[in-house]
Amino acid sequence: MSESCVPTGVALKDTGFGYTLSLIGGKYKMIIMYWLAEHKVLRHNELRRSIGTISFKSLSVMLKELEADGLILRKEFPQVPPRVEYSLTERGLSLLPLLNMMCEWGEKNGLPALETVPR
Template sequence: MDANHGTCVPNGVNQKETGFGYTLSVIGGKYKMSILYCLAEHKVLRPNEMMRRINGIPFKTLSIMLKELEADGLLLRKDYTQIPPKVEYSLTELGQSVIPILHMMCEWGEKNRRLE
């Protein structure tokens, strides 16, 4: 890191016990950032809509990721008592606060990826 930012993982401190470690635990993994970004773009989505937008995510994996993101306070789950049952997800205020980080990652990737 540069001198203006110091270090997020000081020497002698377990990475898991830092802000960096916490952030990774919340948004790390293969699909969590994709789910968050998808909800940022579409505001409210049902699980099947997410599966169509996130290429290759198995339903079981999506279900697990949604439960973890909800437990971490990033997603809001709304159940509708109707037949057939309907569930929708949206970002909480905390979830929305992560989106600028994802935008920065996108910008970095666009700037640094090698065009093929």
């Protein structure tokens, strides 16, 4: 880590690194952002099916948090039955390079690469 990212004596939560983690940390937030980046717009049940292992309630909570943090947009259509669509905001899109870097790191350092690391 560079010294400016997490200065000595400063609580992690009070740094840019800590702030970023507070927005995308957790089991599903980055996965939700990944699927929204792939599909541009998804409805609640489409997201749930894409993720596969998330409960209805957990997805609802994660979506509300991401919306409150300004990372996703919730668009409600006044019709019967009600329809709600989710997409990334400009702020959410600005995190995609970070997610892409994580993907690249995983591809370079995934399981096969770990077998060659000296112990």
